[in-house]
Amino acid sequence: MSHQENMHLALIEDDDIVRQATSQWLQLAGYQVLEFANGQSALDKIPEQFPGIIISDVRLPDIDGMALLPQLLSHNPSIPVILITGHGDVDMAVKALHKGAFDFVEKPFNPERLLETVARAQERRKTQVNSDERERYLEQAEGLERILIGRSGAMVNLRQQLLKIASIDTNVIIYGETGCGKELVAHCLHQVSQRNKHEFVPLNCAAIPENLFESELFGHEAGSFTGAIKRRIGKLEFADKGTLFLDEVESMPPGMQVKVLRSLQENTIERVGGNTAIKTDLRVVAAAKEDLQLHPEFRQDLFYRLNVAQLYLPPLSERGDDILLLFEHYTQQVHSGTRKASPSDQQALLSYPWPGNVRELKNVATRFALDNSLTVGEILAARPNLTTEPSSASLPLAIQVQNFERKVLHETLQRHNGSIIDTMEELDLPRRTLNQKMQKYGLYRSDYTE
Structure with a gap:
């Protein structure tokens, strides 16, 4: 609806001269105009899903304006209808506003006044059409799109990467700010993997007291410490053949990192108070708000064990x-x-x-x-004033570079209204390289053309 070729109008006016003059004025303003000389022909020929707005004279030879309005709105109640009224019809037009008309313009009208009213109606129509498109997307979304909702390039790219990583069956780190939905992404990764018939086991590393961490992860035997009345299965063992999700993994105590690393290397665990090595087969998906490689208390060897693949969830x-x-x-x-x-x-x-x-x-x-x-x-x-904005410096360098590159491409395309030639010249990029980068970041020329 933002492009002129999508600016549709239906004009209903029985006076040939007025209709032709009004139509010409609207076309010069960039609108596509369907012309009708009476109400019935408009009702017969305007499509039910007409994407534009309707301008109608109140006095028509076949249908009274008050009778025509509800019929125009019956197929599409959200379509804006602008009424053209003679001086004696103003009271009728005001009543029509209460019955759903968008506005009215009194004859003889200034064309600029009509265009101003049309522009306001067009903005409302654009909002409604976009809302309808979103509703259709939500109704028709299937698979991952129904869970990881979004049409932005970043979300399309995330879903594509997730599907590739899921089939490889390797450990993954998900980076993203608090509240982005990292656990939802991890759960989707589990659901589309070959491990989906087994358990998805979430564990928030920041929520467990340090003295209980080992028992929570590895489990314990009865009597292994005060209060250990019976054997308990830990998260690592419970996740066998499934997926273990370690949220806020940067909060894992340094002492526990050594034990987790050894367990992942050897694919075994020992319960607290036990001596038997228990075989495990699990995938670990870790989530972090900051680059684990730069975290002073996070072991590099554990980082490399987890960082086989990465997913970045954009804010x-x-x-x-x-x-x-x-x-x-x-x-x-x-x-x-x-x-x-x-x-x-x-x-x-x-x-x-x-x-x-x-x-x-x-x-x-x-x-x-x-x-x-x-x-x-x-x-x-009314929300709390949250002045501390998250810093991009906490993200991996590769992610920061990608974010910067996408921002430069977006701003350059925007500045040149989507011109590929001008963007190539300003950034000194070959066409093939620019096309590859635009595809990578979900940038489309049509989003920048006017």
Whole structure:
């Protein structure tokens, strides 16, 4: 809807001269215009899923404007209808506004006034069409797209990488800020792998007291310490043939890192208080907020054991319109048929920095769905002032370089309205290299053309 070729109008006017003049003016402004001389022909020929807006004279030879309006809206209640009225029809037009008309313009009208009204209607239509597209996406999404929701290049790339890594059956580190959904990604990795018939065992390393860590991971025999009344199976053993997810792995105590490394190297564990080596076969998926290789207390040998493959989960602020898609998804989860985000709500969602990422968005969406009196802006204004923004320096160097490269490509394409030639010249890149990088980062020329 942002491109002129998608700016559709249906014009219903019985006066040939007025219709032709108005149509010509609208076409010069960049709109595609369907012309109708009476109401019935418009009802017969305007498609049910017409993507534009309708301009109609109130006085038509066959159908009264008040009778025509509900018929125009019956197929698509969200379509904006602008009424053209004579002086004596203003009261009728005001009543039509209460019955769903978008606005009215009084004859004789200034063309600029009409274009201004059309532009406002077009913005509303664009918002509605985009909302409809998001609804269709959510309804039709299958497999990973239904869980790892998003149409941004970053999310498409994440799903593709996840599928490749899942088939290799190797250890993985997932990097991402707090609240991005790292455990959800780990669970998806398990579900699409050959280990999905066995257990997915999550463990938050930051939530376990150090004195209980060994027992939690390795289990213990009855009587091995005070309070150990009976044998307990640890997470490593329970995850046998499945997947062990170590969240916030950077918080693992240094003493435990040695024991975990040995267990992964030898594929065995010993319960606390036991002497028997128990064979294990598991995949370890670790999650971290910062580059483990740069963490002063994280063992390099354990890092290399875990870092066979990497996945990077982008912060919500880098996912563009996925914010609106996820917001709609979470409001629907509260109850179907809930109210929609208005254009101002959507603007507030897109301009907010989302320090709490998807977890914070879900909270805002839930509040919005439950309280019809609150706008998104009011909900966000009432949130705590989180001034500490996460630093990209905590991410692996390779990820930082990729983020920088994507940002430069995005800004250059934006500056040149998607011109490949101009982008190649400014960045001194061969066409093939530019195409490869655009594909890698999910950047499409059509997103930048006007």
